[in-house]
Amino acid sequence: MSRFGEATAVEKVADGRYAAVLDEGFGFAEALNGGYLMAVLGRAAVDASPHEHPLSTAANFLRVAKPGPAEILVDVRKAGRTAATARVSLVQNDQALVEALITTGTLDAASEPDWAGAPPTPELPPIDECTGFPRVEERSRGFADRVHMRFDPVTMGWMDGRPSGRPEVRAWFELADGYPADAYSLALAVDALPPVALNLGAKGWAPTVELTWHMRAVPTPGPLAVYGDARLLSGGWFDEEVEVWDTAGRLVAQSRQIARVGRTS
Amino acid sequence: MSRFGEATAVEKVADGRYAAVLDEGFGFAEALNGGYLMAVLGRAAVDASPHEHPLSTAANFLRVAKPGPAEILVDVRKAGRTAATARVSLVQNDQALVEALITTGTLDAASEPDWAGAPPTPELPPIDECTGFPRVEERSRGFADRVHMRFDPVTMGWMDGRPSGRPEVRAWFELADGYPADAYSLALAVDALPPVALNLGAKGWAPTVELTWHMRAVPTPGPLAVYGDARLLSGGWFDEEVEVWDTAGRLVAQSRQIARVGRTS
Numbered sequence: 001m002s003r004f005g006e007a008t009a010v011e012k013v014a015d016g017r018y019a020a021v022l023d024e025g026f027g028f029a030e031a032l033n034g035g036y037l038m039a040v041l042g043r044a045a046v047d048a049s050p051h052e053h054p055l056s057t058a059a060n061f062l063r064v065a066k067p068g069p070a071e072i073l074v075d076v077r078k079a080g081r082t083a084a085t086a087r088v089s090l091v092q093n094d095q096a097l098v099e100a101l102i103t104t105g106t107l108d109a110a111s112e113p114d115w116a117g118a119p120p121t122p123e124l125p126p127i128d129e130c131t132g133f134p135r136v137e138e139r140s141r142g143f144a145d146r147v148h149m150r151f152d153p154v155t156m157g158w159m160d161g162r163p164s165g166r167p168e169v170r171a172w173f174e175l176a177d178g179y180p181a182d183a184y185s186l187a188l189a190v191d192a193l194p195p196v197a198l199n200l201g202a203k204g205w206a207p208t209v210e211l212t213w214h215m216r217a218v219p220t221p222g223p224l225a226v227y228g229d230a231r232l233l234s235g236g237w238f239d240e241e242v243e244v245w246d247t248a249g250r251l252v253a254q255s256r257q258i259a260r261v262g263r264t265s
Numbered sequence: 266m267s268r269f270g271e272a273t274a275v276e277k278v279a280d281g282r283y284a285a286v287l288d289e290g291f292g293f294a295e296a297l298n299g300g301y302l303m304a305v306l307g308r309a310a311v312d313a314s315p316h317e318h319p320l321s322t323a324a325n326f327l328r329v330a331k332p333g334p335a336e337i338l339v340d341v342r343k344a345g346r347t348a349a350t351a352r353v354s355l356v357q358n359d360q361a362l363v364e365a366l367i368t369t370g371t372l373d374a375a376s377e378p379d380w381a382g383a384p385p386t387p388e389l390p391p392i393d394e395c396t397g398f399p400r401v402e403e404r405s406r407g408f409a410d411r412v413h414m415r416f417d418p419v420t421m422g423w424m425d426g427r428p429s430g431r432p433e434v435r436a437w438f439e440l441a442d443g444y445p446a447d448a449y450s451l452a453l454a455v456d457a458l459p460p461v462a463l464n465l466g467a468k469g470w471a472p473t474v475e476l477t478w479h480m481r482a483v484p485t486p487g488p489l490a491v492y493g494d495a496r497l498l499s500g501g502w503f504d505e506e507v508e509v510w511d512t513a514g515r516l517v518a519q520s521r522q523i524a525r526v527g528r529t530s
Contacts (some may be wrong), residue, residue, distance in 0.1 A: 058323030062343040078327040115500040212477040234378040
């Protein structure tokens with residue numbers, strides 16, 4: 001089993017109760033990655049459902065999750081033929097860290113879109129024209145070692161003190177351990193980019209308050225193209241929209257999060 | 266008090282329990298409008314919070330709500346200085362109809378955006394160049410009488426059997442009773458458009474499964490410009506994104522919903 005597979009595994013303890021061991025490798029110094037936590041919650045929701053995929057996940061991040069044992073509570077609120085919906089909570093030390101609503105369903109990998117919008121522009125350059133984290137900070141090494149990301153250089157000026165002024169970050173995304181693109185790596189991908197607000201001059205960690213993502217298709221194998229942008233930074237809040245496209249040129253996931261602007265650390 | 270104000274009023278029954286009377290005027294034949302229900306839930310969440318605005322609402326629509334008495338359960342999961350988050354449920358006859366996660370906070374009406382994206386294109390034409398519902402079906406008259414909407418004619422071809430082929434609907438929005446633009450009319454506005462999938466040839470009612478919306482600014486008085494579009498229709502599911510802009514030219518709300526494609530009725 002791959003490290004991401006192990007890190008997101010859940011064990012059923014009782015009806016509606018699952019155990020997991022959160023892996024420090026999927027975090028930065030301040031917190032475990034929200035996308036990683038959503039992948040863990042998604043596995044529990046799917047296990048408690050007759051359906052195969054976490055189609056829609058709305059997650060509120062209340063408190064920082066720590067590496068180590070955690071409990072996932074799944075309260076099925078409706079189990080329908082097309083979709084099932086559950087309240088899902090991530091708990092450590094009797095405190096809820098993440099509260100989520102997850103709708104599961106089953107997507108047909110062979111189905112063709114009835115209508116699809118055009119990919120985002122500008123297009124992500126080919127992988128060999130993209131850059132890695134040129135200066136990985138010591139504290140972020142865990143995540144950067146687990147997730148191979150190659151960034152469109154024009155969206156990474158903030159790293160050298162030259163933010164582009166446009167809240168955009170684009171990158172190729174793959175698990176370093178060869179774990180294939182699937183529902184759970186999509187959960188990680190929609191929250192894997194550096195905050196787009198960094199390109200507006202914001203500094204430091206930008207804690208996500210709410211993130212909703214939808215799985216739209218079963219991804220083909222290979223690297224995922226991840227496009228992030230935003231619409232408004234105001235009153236200390238900003239939104240970040242992410243689209244994930246697979247190598248077959250399909251929109252496979254879309255998300256929006258609302259986050260607090262980071263404070264200079 | 267205005268009809269919308271009365272229709273969304275909640276009465277505290279006990280800590281975390283509120284009573285409401287759902288108004289048939291804010292529904293179509295099949296169901297009460299989801300935005301109307303989110304406005305009711307938002308009032309209960311704000312009442313149970315130290316903050317003033319429903320900043321982020323993620324709602325799952327499980328079962329059709331009926332006009333008449335309903336109960337709202339508010340379970341505060343975190344009450345922070347900047348934001349508070351609650352699980353909020355709409356219940357009738359001991360059945361959960363809507364499950365939501367609502368984060369409340371307080372937006373400063375006087376604050377200026379630090380950065381704002383451009384308004385959507387094409388722009389919504391002036392109100393007097395827009396059209397009403399040219400053929401209001403009998404069953405939809407309630408909602409159409411309560412909410413004054415004036416549509417960009419190029420986005421309403423589906424009404425005459427000439428869907429545009431682009432999943433876009435644009436309209437001016439105001440409560441008919443003079444209720445001013447505020448957090449609760451924004452909740453209504455983000456779910457007030459006819460489904461954008463109608464312009465792709467879909468027919469009939471398109472039940473929303475999940476809708477997340479964020480209040481981004483306190484709207485100025487006057488009609489709201491509501492822009493709806495979509496990215497993908499596939500496997501019986503489509504997304505619908507809505508932006509709401511006020512008369513001061515500010516983005517005041519943004520939403521995405523995931524819905525089932527309507528079946529021909």
